[in-house]
Amino acid sequence: MNGRPPLEGIRVLDMSRILAGPWVGQLLADLGAEVIKIERPGSGDDTRGWGPPFLNDRNGDPTRESAYFLSANRGKKSVALDISKPEGQALARELACLSDVLLENYKVGDLKRYGLGYEDLSALNPKLVYCSITGFGQTGPYRDRAGYDFMIQGMGGLMSFTGERDDAPGGGPQKVGVAIADLMTGMYSGVAILAALHERQTSGLGQHIDMALLDTQVAWLANQNTNYLIGGEAPKRMGNAHPNVMPYQTFRTRDGDLILAVGNDAQFRRFCEAAGLPEVGADPRFATNASRLANRQACTEALAPAVRGRTTSEWIALLEPIGVPCGPINRLDQVYADPQVRHRGMKIEVPHPLADAVPLVANPIKYSRTPLEYHIPPPLLGEHTEEVLRDLLHKTDDEIAALREKRIV
Numbered sequence: 471m472n473g474r475p476p477l478e479g480i481r482v483l484d485m486s487r488i489l490a491g492p493w494v495g496q497l498l499a500d501l502g503a504e505v506i507k508i509e510r511p512g513s514g515d516d517t518r519g520w521g522p523p524f525l526n527d528r529n530g531d532p533t534r535e536s537a538y539f540l541s542a543n544r545g546k547k548s549v550a551l552d553i554s555k556p557e558g559q560a561l562a563r564e565l566a567c568l569s570d571v572l573l574e575n576y577k578v579g580d581l582k583r584y585g586l587g588y589e590d591l592s593a594l595n596p597k598l599v600y601c602s603i604t605g606f607g608q609t610g611p612y613r614d615r616a617g618y619d620f621m622i623q624g625m626g627g628l629m630s631f632t633g634e635r636d637d638a639p640g641g642g643p644q645k646v647g648v649a650i651a652d653l654m655t656g657m658y659s660g661v662a663i664l665a666a667l668h669e670r671q672t673s674g675l676g677q678h679i680d681m682a683l684l685d686t687q688v689a690w691l692a693n694q695n696t697n698y699l700i701g702g703e704a705p706k707r708m709g710n711a712h713p714n715v716m717p718y719q720t721f722r723t724r725d726g727d728l729i730l731a732v733g734n735d736a737q738f739r740r741f742c743e744a745a746g747l748p749e750v751g752a753d754p755r756f757a758t759n760a761s762r763l764a765n766r767q768a769c770t771e772a773l774a775p776a777v778r779g780r781t782t783s784e785w786i787a788l789l790e791p792i793g794v795p796c797g798p799i800n801r802l803d804q805v806y807a808d809p810q811v812r813h814r815g816m817k818i819e820v821p822h823p824l825a826d827a828v829p830l831v832a833n834p835i836k837y838s839r840t841p842l843e844y845h846i847p848p849p850l851l852g853e854h855t856e857e858v859l860r861d862l863l864h865k866t867d868d869e870i871a872a873l874r875e876k877r878i879v
Contacts, residue, residue, distance in 0.1 A: 473840040475502020480667065483569040484508065484546060485553075485562070485586075487515040489619070489649050490603050490683065491575040492542040493656030494663065498571070499545025500833040500842050506565060506858055507543065507849065511550040511877060514851040515539060527824045535824065535848065543848040544820065544830055549859075550852030550879055557878045559584045564863050566591045566598060570676075571663055575603040578613050588678040598676040599666040601659055607682035617683050619649035626651065626687030631694060631705040631713075638709065655686040716762040716769060720799070721777040728777060728785050731795040735759060741794045745776045822847045855879050 480503040484495035492507075492515070499505040509515055521536035549565075552558040563586065566572055572591065574581055581587050588600045602608060605617010623629050623645045633644030662679045670676055688695070694705050697713060705713055710729075712718035717738070720727050732738045735758055742751030750756060750772045755765040762769045777785065782798050789796045800808065806817055816834070819827035833842050859865040859879070873879045 475842070476837070476840055477501040477503040480504070480571065481569045482506070482571040482573060483562075483565050484573045485581070486573045486575040486603065488517055488575070488652070489542055490652040490655045490659070490681075491573045492517075493653055494601070494603075494659040495546060495573055496542050496544050497656065497660045497833070498663070499846070500835070500844070502840075503571075505546040506569075506854070506862075507546040507548050508551050508553065508562065508565075509548055509851055511552050511852065511879065514548070514550065515543070517542070518851065525822070525825055525828055528826060533824050535822075535828075535850070540828060540830065540848045544844060545846045546849055547846070547854035547858060548849035548852055549855045551855070552878050553584055553586065555876075555878055557873065557876065559586060561859075561863065561873075561878070562586055563591065563594060565858075567595045568862060569595070569598065570667065571599045571601065573601050573603070573659075577616065578602075578604055578608055592676060592678070596675055597670060599663055599670065599679065600676065601663055601679040601681060603655060603659060603681045603683070605683050607685060608680045612684075619651045619683065620645055622651040622683040622687050626684055627691060627694075628687060631707050633707045634709040635707050641707070643707065651683045651687045654690050655681055655683050658686050658689070711766070714763075716759060716766055717773060719770070721774055723777055723780060723782045723785060725781045727799045728782050729797045729799065730773075730777070731797075733795065737794050738762070740792050741789065744788055744792060744794070745773070747772070747776055818844055820844050820847045823850060823853070852879070 477498060480498070482495060482498050482503050482505040484491065484505050484507045486492055486495065487509075495505050495507065507515075513519075517539040518534065518536055520538040522532070523537045524532040525535040525537070525540060527533050551561055553562050562584075566586070579587070582590065588602070591600060592598055604613070605622060606612035606615055623632075624643070628650070629643040629645055632646065634641040636642060659679065659681045662681065666677055666679060693714060698704055710720040715733060717730050717732050720729055730741070732741060738756070738759075739751040742748060750769075753772075754761065756762050756769050756772070780788070786796055786798065798804075805811055811817075816832050818830050818832045820830055822828040828847050830844070832844070835842060856870055859870050859873070860867075865873075870879070
């Protein structure tokens with residue numbers, strides 16, 4: 471380590487579960503924040519049971535640590551605390567008074583019932599940055615609805631243009647293969663929290679951040695949003711084709727598939743020359759991106775037979791040297807065997823109390839002076855309860871024993 475972690479000295483009270491909240495908590499932990507995760511005694515975060523697969527212990531037997539939970543909770547301390555009881559609520563308030571950030575993804579108003587809402591805690595700790603993540607936000611006609619990633623992908627428009635055309639084999643709406651609404655909300659929340667911490671340096675005050683999965687899902691549709699807002703036509707499902715660029719799609723090769731990502735007319739002409747199709751490159755119907763879009767089907771039909779004549783690796787070897795973007799469609803075993811992925815250190819191993827190590831995925835952020843380090847594995851349920859109560863809240867052994875006796879912790 472050449473310097474302090476970027477968020478060293480920042481304490482986060484993570485009262486979230488499942489994915490969107492834990493994802494931003496893990497991001498802040500990777501950046502050096504101390505993250506204390508509050509979990510229900512006995513069961514913990516719901517995703518602890520979302521398996522198999524589960525981590526195997528040193529004897530090769532499955533533990534209770536699900537792969538899903540492990541994916542989003544690295545770097546945190548787990549405190550098992552029953553906030554439904556007054557004593558548990560009091561402890562949570564004590565922790566909030568000593569924290570810079572609070573994360574929560576309860577239904578709107580749930581934490582207020584326990585005296586743990588933003589107004590309650592900001593009165594005790596005016597510098598607290600309090601980030602609430604819900605399906606639909608703190609306001610509006612849907613504020614009281616539960617919101618889950620799959621339904622948000624549908625409601626927010628993503629599935630209306632994801633998947634093959636309705637008239638094609640396998641056509642119809644498709645969700646993304648990971649909980650992308652949750653993950654993107656976590657990422658936006660991370661940006662919002664860091665900006666609020668920066669603003670606090672001037673104002674001296676925290677604030678309430680209201681994050682909604684639906685808002686996020688709508689926000690990150692990028693060019694598809696503006697295609698509709700400017701063009702007035704809702705985008706439709708196009709499979710792997712691109713609405714604005716052509717050819718920017720998959721083609722079948724002799725042994726698999728090739729992603730061809732032609733970004734301009736010069737690249738298209740170079741591809742046609744390399745493919746032995748100079749007449750296609752010279753065809754007025756395909757001379758410009760706009761004309762290729764207007765003649766999309768004809769262009770695809772002109773290229774497809776030639777692409778099927780070589781293997782995927784042969785096409786990559788042919789096209790990369792001449793600057794035509796292309797690539798394979800890798801399975802995850804191929805991803806982690808890829809020399810670039812290996813060079814970038816995207817697979818890491820972190821020591822774990824039940825196993826020699828747990829394999830995880832590195833944070834993609836690469837700092838030149840303060841590289842990220844991974845010392846704390848995803849915690850066992852309640853692993854750090856006594857440590858936090860004793861060292862941070864200065865509870866005595868007798869007080870901790872009494873809390874255990876009452877099943878508060």
